[in-house]
Amino acid sequence: MYRYDSHDQTLVDERVAQFRDQMRRYLAGQLGEEEFLPLRLQNGLYIQRYAPMLRIAIPYGMLASYQLRKLGEIAARYDRGYGHFTTRTNLQLNWPKLEDVPDILADLASVQMHAIQTSGNDIRNTTTDQFSGVAADEEVDPRPWCELIRQWSTFHPEFAFLPRKFKIAVTGAAEDRAAIQVHDVGLRLWRDRHGEVRVKVLAGGGLGRTPMIGEVVREDLPWQHLLTYLEALVRVYNQFGRRDNKFKARIKILVKALGVDEFRRRVEEEWAHLKDGPQTLNDEALAAVAGHFVEPPRREVANDAIEAFERLRGENRAFARFVTNNVTGHKVPGYKAVTLSLKRREHSPGDVTSEQMAAVADLADEFGHGELRVTHEQNLVLTDVPVDRIEALWQRLEALGMANPTVGTLADLICCPGGDYCGLANAKSIPVAHAIQERFEDLDFLYDLGPLELNISGCMNACGHHHVGNIGILGVDKKGEEYYQISLGGSQGNGTSLGKILGPSFFREDVPSVIDKLLQVYVGNRQPDETFLDTYRRIGLKPFKERVYA
Numbered sequence: 001m002y003r004y005d006s007h008d009q010t011l012v013d014e015r016v017a018q019f020r021d022q023m024r025r026y027l028a029g030q031l032g033e034e035e036f037l038p039l040r041l042q043n044g045l046y047i048q049r050y051a052p053m054l055r056i057a058i059p060y061g062m063l064a065s066y067q068l069r070k071l072g073e074i075a076a077r078y079d080r081g082y083g084h085f086t087t088r089t090n091l092q093l094n095w096p097k098l099e100d101v102p103d104i105l106a107d108l109a110s111v112q113m114h115a116i117q118t119s120g121n122d123i124r125n126t127t128t129d130q131f132s133g134v135a136a137d138e139e140v141d142p143r144p145w146c147e148l149i150r151q152w153s154t155f156h157p158e159f160a161f162l163p164r165k166f167k168i169a170v171t172g173a174a175e176d177r178a179a180i181q182v183h184d185v186g187l188r189l190w191r192d193r194h195g196e197v198r199v200k201v202l203a204g205g206g207l208g209r210t211p212m213i214g215e216v217v218r219e220d221l222p223w224q225h226l227l228t229y230l231e232a233l234v235r236v237y238n239q240f241g242r243r244d245n246k247f248k249a250r251i252k253i254l255v256k257a258l259g260v261d262e263f264r265r266r267v268e269e270e271w272a273h274l275k276d277g278p279q280t281l282n283d284e285a286l287a288a289v290a291g292h293f294v295e296p297p298r299r300e301v302a303n304d305a306i307e308a309f310e311r312l313r314g315e316n317r318a319f320a321r322f323v324t325n326n327v328t329g330h331k332v333p334g335y336k337a338v339t340l341s342l343k344r345r346e347h348s349p350g351d352v353t354s355e356q357m358a359a360v361a362d363l364a365d366e367f368g369h370g371e372l373r374v375t376h377e378q379n380l381v382l383t384d385v386p387v388d389r390i391e392a393l394w395q396r397l398e399a400l401g402m403a404n405p406t407v408g409t410l411a412d413l414i415c416c417p418g419g420d421y422c423g424l425a426n427a428k429s430i431p432v433a434h435a436i437q438e439r440f441e442d443l444d445f446l447y448d449l450g451p452l453e454l455n456i457s458g459c460m461n462a463c464g465h466h467h468v469g470n471i472g473i474l475g476v477d478k479k480g481e482e483y484y485q486i487s488l489g490g491s492q493g494n495g496t497s498l499g500k501i502l503g504p505s506f507f508r509e510d511v512p513s514v515i516d517k518l519l520q521v522y523v524g525n526r527q528p529d530e531t532f533l534d535t536y537r538r539i540g541l542k543p544f545k546e547r548v549y550a
Contacts (some may be wrong), residue, residue, distance in 0.1 A: 001062045001371060002147050004112045004293040006356040012109045015116060019043050020102035027099060042122075042160075044115030049423045054093045054101060055118040056108060060128045060146035060170075061089035061374040065364040068372060070111040072357030078104050083357070085350040086341060087414060087465055088167070089127055089374040090118055094421050116154060121162045123153035123234070128170045129177040130375040133293060134383045136331045140172035140189035140197050144290040145226065148281070148545055151289075152227045158232055163241035164236065164249035167206075179376065181205050181214050181496040182468060184251045185233065187226075197223040203233060203263065204255030207462035211498050215260040217267060223286075225271075227279045232271035236263070236372050274332075287433070294383055296369040301334025305388035311392060321405035321443065322394050334387055338367075340380040340397060341404040341412065345437045348430045349415040350378030359400050367393050376465075377414055379407065409446040411437055414465055415446055418458030418475060419482070425458035427475025427482035432456055439512040440519075450518065452532045453491070468492045470533045471518065473511065474498045484511050488518070488544055489536045500541055503549055514548055521547045 004012070019039070026036045040046075044055040056071070071091055075083045078100045084092045098103060108114055117124060126149050128142045129135060149168060153159065159166070171178040172189035180186025180202060188200035199221040205214025221229055237251045240258075255263045313320045328337040340360065343349050360380060364372050367389055368382035375381060378430075380402075385393060397403035402529030406412050413436065416422070418429030433456055440446065455469030472487040483505035490499030506514055519532075521544050528537045536544070 001064060001143075002059075002289070008249035009109075009112070012112075012114045012116070012508060015043070015114065016102065016109050017122050018104045018506065019105060023099065023102050038120070041120040042116070043101070043105065044118035045098075046119060047423070048094070048421050049419070050421070051095045052098050052101070053421065054096050054104060054115055055240050056083075056091045056093070056115050057125050058113075058374050059150050060126055060132075060143060061130055061376075062143070063372045063374060064111075065361040065368075065370040065372065067111045068357050068364070069361040070107060070113070072354040072361070073427050074104055074107055075321075075357070076354035081355075082347070082351050082353045084218075084348065084417060085352065085374050085378050085380070087376045087378065087416070087463060088125055089376055090125055091374075092417070094417070119165075121164050121166075122160055123156065123162075123166045123168065126150055126153070126168045126170060127178055127376060128397055129173055130373045131177065131328060131337055131383065132172065132373075134330050134335070134337055135173050135177075136329050137174040138172055138331065139174065139191050141290075141293060142170040142178075142187075142189055143293045144174040144286065145172075145187070145189060145223075147289050147292070148227065148285075149230070152230070152279070153417060154250070157392070159238060162234070162238055163243045164246065164251075166237070166251065168230075176493050176496075179465075179492040182207055182373070182492065183214065183231070184237075186214050187441050189223075192220070199226055199229075201229065204252045204260070205535055206250050206252045207250060207465060207467045208250065209247055209460045210250075210252065211462070211467040212256065213496055213498065214252075215255055215263075217260065217264050224281045225275060226281060228274040228277060229267075229271055231279060232274055233267050235270050236266045240266070260410045282456070296371075297387070298332060298335060298384060301386045301388060305386070306334055308481050309387040311391065318405070319391060319394060321447070322389070323403045324405060324447075324494070325392065325409065325412050326403070330384075330494075336385050336387060336390060336408075337381055337383045337476070338385050338390065338393060339375070339407045340402045341384070341407055342379050342402065344401055344404055345404065345434055345441075346401070348417070348420075349413060349433055352380075356400055356402065359396075359404070363393065363396060377407075377412065378379060379412075399418070405443070408451050408453075410449055410452045411446055413437070413454040413456060414469070415456040416458050416462075416463035417457075422458060422463075424461060426460075427458050427484065428508075429456045429458040429464060429473075429475055432473060432475075432484065433521060434506060435508075435512050436515060439516065449522070450531050452517075457492075466490070468496065469499065470478060470536070471515065476505055478505070482508055484508060486511075486518075486548075488541060489533070489535055502541065503545055517548050518544055 186202035200216035201218040371382040419425040456463035487499030
């Protein structure tokens, strides 16, 4: 993974010193709230419903074991002993003291981490496929390109005060696991018939108050022009995006208002001034970054070990369940990627304790070359586990409470912090998640349902990505009362779709029963091998609506 050079480290250290002085002046009364607001946001510091919240950047979801270990230490020393992994693959601390934040940032800098551009109207953390570099269907490893984007976008002098926040996602695989169609900019890396990398550029996607699927702006951009083209695109947004209404300030509104053809024309016009300029990439620049993402030293796994793994899978039902749901194929025979579930009723989805962070860091050293990935489904991944070590890893995860064999099922739900923490939320989301997990905890039932994505957001900002859940739940406020709106048919990936609202909203205590009725319609109407989404797309919304509101 990428390691800071002297420029990176100097930049981060100087930012810590700068913010330490800003915090000192604020606490001394020398900076007012209005003056301090943009300064703290530039360092990922929010004031939430009950306490400050610090959002820590995890660029393209990659963590070293020593970094995770440090995050655990920080959570234990400065917070309440846990952190929350978000759908943007960042980590949030929900209870730090304001005066401790400079020290937290200094501790982060000691392990090449920071909280820069995790908030504010700038280019946020770039995300990608959690299986990048090891996925069997990958054409191009997106990680070097994500790093190039990180270096280009960090402290970009033009883009520190955009009309609204700006999010980029990148994939290089046949199956889109980065949800590029619902980002401000989505990038699909592919190879032409000569083996040259090309980039498909989408713009204008996004969720929130007005969910939209991105439009194709460029089909086959040569890789050398990636940064100059992004520069042109964000410049157009910066110049023409609305600043008079924050609800209409995202790039999706601009693309919709102009039409994709006119938006594309303006980008190409701007690009004409940048093309072949100083930011044009070359082989040397790409090689310098790609050199940080080399293949780890994998030993050869004997066929006997692979056969023994398959036998154990056939003999041990509990192990078989774990492998079926939490273990993913790998480009190297004899290796697998293993997803560690952060979904159990004892914690909010995405939460992990300091003790678990330390233990998982040890597992990453022992089983995964000291590297982890954070997924936008709020789980963790070890990407390089030999099949003859998976049983041992499974047993260790069982002891940690992180081996729930439910990844990709209804129990693997995505959930934002909601009204328990967030000052923007209309309703609580965590209690709804817990109630659903409690109602549907029978593993046989979950496996019979098959793949099913359920996403919960506490407000229209859609941090829980409810629009692209097969079942989406949105907390809404009605005259001071919390209600929950249900949508069906959303999906991410290659066939991205936005869910349709089922009908009038429900009381919180009714939500598990509503989900039960929806599942009854699915089970009663599905054809062999149909997923929930398949059945919904075949029979439509009406049968579900009739059953729920009968």
